[in-house]
Each structure stands twice: as C-alpha cells, then as structure tokens.
Amino acid sequence: MNKHYDIPDPFQTFVSKKYANAKGYIHDFFTGEWSYKCLTCKEDMSAPSRKIMTKIRLFHTRNECTGGY
Numbered sequence: 001m002n003k004h005y006d007i008p009d010p011f012q013t014f015v016s017k018k019y020a021n022a023k024g025y026i027h028d029f030f031t032g033e034w035s036y037k038c039l040t041c042k043e044d045m046s047a048p049s050r051k052i053m054t055k056i057r058l059f060h061t062r063n064e065c066t067g068g069y
C-alpha cells in the first residue's frame with residue numbers, strides 16, 4: 001500500500017468543505033468565527049466553531065423559522 005498523506009492547504013480545505021457540505025457557511029479567518037445567513041428568513045447567525053454553527057442552524061430551522069423542514 002502506498003501510504004501517502006497530503007497535508008491539505010487550509011484554504012483549499014476550507015473551500016472544498018464549504019462547497020461539499022457547509023451550505024452557506026462563511027468562515028472568518030480573522031476572528032475565527034463562523035457565520036451563516038438563513039436562506040429562508042435571511043437572519044444572520046454566528047458561532048465560534050463550525051460544529052456549533054450547525055447546532056445553531058438546525059435549532060433555528062427547526063424551532064424558529066422552520067425553513068427547509
């Protein structure tokens with residue numbers, strides 16, 4: 001087996017992840033914060049990490065504007 005591990009460029013990783021599954025998430029490299037604008041009600045949300053951003057987004061869409069569900 002060829003054990004070759006590429007060290008991913010952080011920006012490349014960010015871009016590919018962004019388009020792969022983090023729909024609409026924006027990562028601010030300067031503050032380290034993630035932000036997301038709800039596609040349904042256009043409300044802006046922000047979180048210190050992508051994981052928390054997802055929790056906030058899911059809570060929002062399920063309990064607040066019910067967008068997409």
Ligand SMILES: [Zn+2]
Nearest residue numbers: 038040041065
């Ligand atoms: Zn919303």
